[in-house]
Amino acid sequence: MEITFWGVRGSYPIARPDNTRYGGNSTCIHFRTLGGEEWIFDGGSGIFPLGRSLMQREFGRGEGFARIMIGHTHWDHILGFPYFEPFYVPGNRFEIYSAGQAGADIEHILVGQQHDDNFPVPFKAFRAAIRFYTLQPDDSLELGGTQVRTLQLNHPGITLGYRIETSGVAGSAAVIYTDTARIDAVRLGDGMNDSDAFARDFKARMLEHVSGADLLVHDAHFSEEEIAGKEHWGHSTPNDAARLAVEAGVKRVAMFHHAPEHSDDVVDELLAEARKIGGDQVEIFGAEEGESLVTGGLGG
Amino acid sequence: MRITFWGTRGSLVVPGTDTVRYGGNTPCVQVTANGTDLILDAGIGIVPLGDKVMSAPALERQKVFHLLFSHFHWDHVLGFPFFTPVYLAGMELHLYGRNPDRVKETVHRLFHSSYSPIKGAHNLAAEIYYHEVGDEPVQIEAARVHSVPLNHPHPGPDSPTVGYRIELGSRTMVYATDNEAGVDEACDARLVEEARGADVLVHDAHFTPEEYPARVGWGHSSFEQAVRIASEAGVSLLVLFHHEPDHDDEQMELILERARKLAPEGLTVTAALDRGVLEI
Numbered sequence: 001m002e003i004t005f006w007g008v009r010g011s012y013p014i015a016r017p018d019n020t021r022y023g024g025n026s027t028c029i030h031f032r033t034l035g036g037e038e039w040i041f042d043g044g045s046g047i048f049p050l051g052r053s054l055m056q057r058e059f060g061r062g063e064g065f066a067r068i069m070i071g072h073t074h075w076d077h078i079l080g081f082p083y084f085e086p087f088y089v090p091g092n093r094f095e096i097y098s099a100g101q102a103g104a105d106i107e108h109i110l111v112g113q114q115h116d117d118n119f120p121v122p123f124k125a126f127r128a129a130i131r132f133y134t135l136q137p138d139d140s141l142e143l144g145g146t147q148v149r150t151l152q153l154n155h156p157g158i159t160l161g162y163r164i165e166t167s168g169v170a171g172s173a174a175v176i177y178t179d180t181a182r183i184d185a186v187r188l189g190d191g192m193n194d195s196d197a198f199a200r201d202f203k204a205r206m207l208e209h210v211s212g213a214d215l216l217v218h219d220a221h222f223s224e225e226e227i228a229g230k231e232h233w234g235h236s237t238p239n240d241a242a243r244l245a246v247e248a249g250v251k252r253v254a255m256f257h258h259a260p261e262h263s264d265d266v267v268d269e270l271l272a273e274a275r276k277i278g279g280d281q282v283e284i285f286g287a288e289e290g291e292s293l294v295t296g297g298l299g300g
Numbered sequence: 301m302r303i304t305f306w307g308t309r310g311s312l313v314v315p316g317t318d319t320v321r322y323g324g325n326t327p328c329v330q331v332t333a334n335g336t337d338l339i340l341d342a343g344i345g346i347v348p349l350g351d352k353v354m355s356a357p358a359l360e361r362q363k364v365f366h367l368l369f370s371h372f373h374w375d376h377v378l379g380f381p382f383f384t385p386v387y388l389a390g391m392e393l394h395l396y397g398r399n400p401d402r403v404k405e406t407v408h409r410l411f412h413s414s415y416s417p418i419k420g421a422h423n424l425a426a427e428i429y430y431h432e433v434g435d436e437p438v439q440i441e442a443a444r445v446h447s448v449p450l451n452h453p454h455p456g457p458d459s460p461t462v463g464y465r466i467e468l469g470s471r472t473m474v475y476a477t478d479n480e481a482g483v484d485e486a487c488d489a490r491l492v493e494e495a496r497g498a499d500v501l502v503h504d505a506h507f508t509p510e511e512y513p514a515r516v517g518w519g520h521s522s523f524e525q526a527v528r529i530a531s532e533a534g535v536s537l538l539v540l541f542h543h544e545p546d547h548d549d550e551q552m553e554l555i556l557e558r559a560r561k562l563a564p565e566g567l568t569v570t571a572a573l574d575r576g577v578l579e580i
Binding site for chain 1: 309311312313314315316317319320323324325344347351372373374377378379381382402405406409410412413414415416417419453454455459518519545574
């Protein structure tokens with residue numbers, strides 16, 4: 001699979017002269033699977049430049065097809081959808097997968113985002129064919145030769161982490177945890193407080209979900225100093241991500257969801273700290289807009 | 301009067317090396333004079349403004365904020381949930397619009413549990429008050445402010461997109477972002493009247509004249525129309541605003557140069573840039 005970062009920033013997109021290397025767009029990642037399919041994770045502001053790029057190809061001619069997986073529906077993960085140009089082109093086809101939020105399904109949430117007061121074009125006016133699918137935690141499904149497994153993350157509301165791999169191809173697994181907090185400090189997700197067994201098993205289930213992945217894209221929002229007193233905000237530090245990777249035998253970690261107030265230099269400092277934990281075992285880097293990676297070979 | 305441009309980009313945030321000089325954050329403008337402090341719109345530019353507020357020692361920190369909305373399209377409101385003072389007890393936010401009920405609806409949508417970990421505006425620690433600014437001037441501290449409807453697609457006559465005329469101290473500023481000039485004569489004439497004699501007009505200049513014909517009805521002006529409104533109103537300074545997301549710094553320099561060539565004698569033209577400050 002080929003994986004390209006289009007938005008790596010958490011909370012909100014921001015333009016700053018000192019964040020241009022890692023980038024200031026909010027979350028969006030593009031996958032080209034080994035079967036040659038297009039997958040998109042999240043629709044933060046990074047989906048606008050991604051859309052521009054797709055318009056140069058079959059999506060500009062109304063012949064595109066992509067699956068869109070949404071981790072959760074907080075603003076930074078969906079605010080780019082109204083500006084995604086391939087949605088305006090008849091003939092394009094999209095499948096959107098999400099767990100929804102707070103009892104609302106994903107269609108309702110995206111239609112609500114384009115309320116008359118807040119955007120001049122309603123969601124229903126998009127010309128592309130868009131179908132919605134509801135996912136649950138611990139779902140396991142196969143879509144076009146690609147295996148998907150979901151896990152609920154420790155973040156307010158309902159947030160899914162995704163493990164995706166090409167069926168039968170070793171070393172192709174990528175795991176995406178955009179927003180998650182330390183389970184030993186807080187329990188934030190819907191339902192997580194209902195059962196002690198849930199919290200006890202959470203770590204084990206996460207380790208199993210991540211186990212042996214070639215690439216882990218992980219929340220690295222806070223520094224160790226910043227997270228003190230903000231454990232309940234639903235985010236991790238790069239050191240947390242590095243420890244998980246070491247324990248689960250992950251080969252590479254892309255630190256993701258950079259805090260909007262972090263300059264490129266601050267991100268570099270946090271990476272240097274996390275690399276001490278990763279040692280020789282885990283390759284650690286910062287997700288950077290425009291950067292592409294490959295797991296398990298190149299597709300399509 | 302001191303005008304600080306915290307966000308100047310239209311439509312959506314465009315970070316990157318191409319927009320470092322003019323900036324890529326969506327609209328937020330701060331106007332201060334004689335101890336009065338007004339904020340116009342809450343695009344992402346309001347976040348660094350909030351950071352500046354928070355950088356002051358707690359006891360000296362600004363506690364009262366007056367925020368006026370032109371309308372509620374995302375590029376003018378999406379910074380609000382990230383404006384740190386809304387989370388602090390003891391902060392007092394006064395929000396103004398042509399229709400305060402609609403301001404409130406959007407604020408509630410911004411913090412709704414479907415979209416926000418805050419799970420509802422009722423969980424905000426700051427006190428929030430809603431106020432109407434209509435045709436008649438209202439007093440906001442030392443400022444006299446009234447609104448003027450603009451030509452921009454927005455649902456219903458009860459909540460048009462508006463500009464603001466702000467008289468503060470010895471200066472007058474007119475803020476008219478998101479206005480398509482040159483199609484509705486009555487609307488243009490009214491804005492020209494409202495802007496007459498103002499010291500500064502901040503006006504939508506989203507398009508070049510070449511881009512505009514394919515975008516009629518989108519609710520934005522070319523810089524040519526912005527210059528025309530400013531010259532008809534006889535203002536002394538025009539600030540081009542709400543830059544098209546595709547215009548990189550190089551194009552912005554060309555746009556400014558072209559707009560200056562169109563300006564009659566007596567009209568100075570500049571282009572707003574993020575974190576830029578004007579003293580008039």
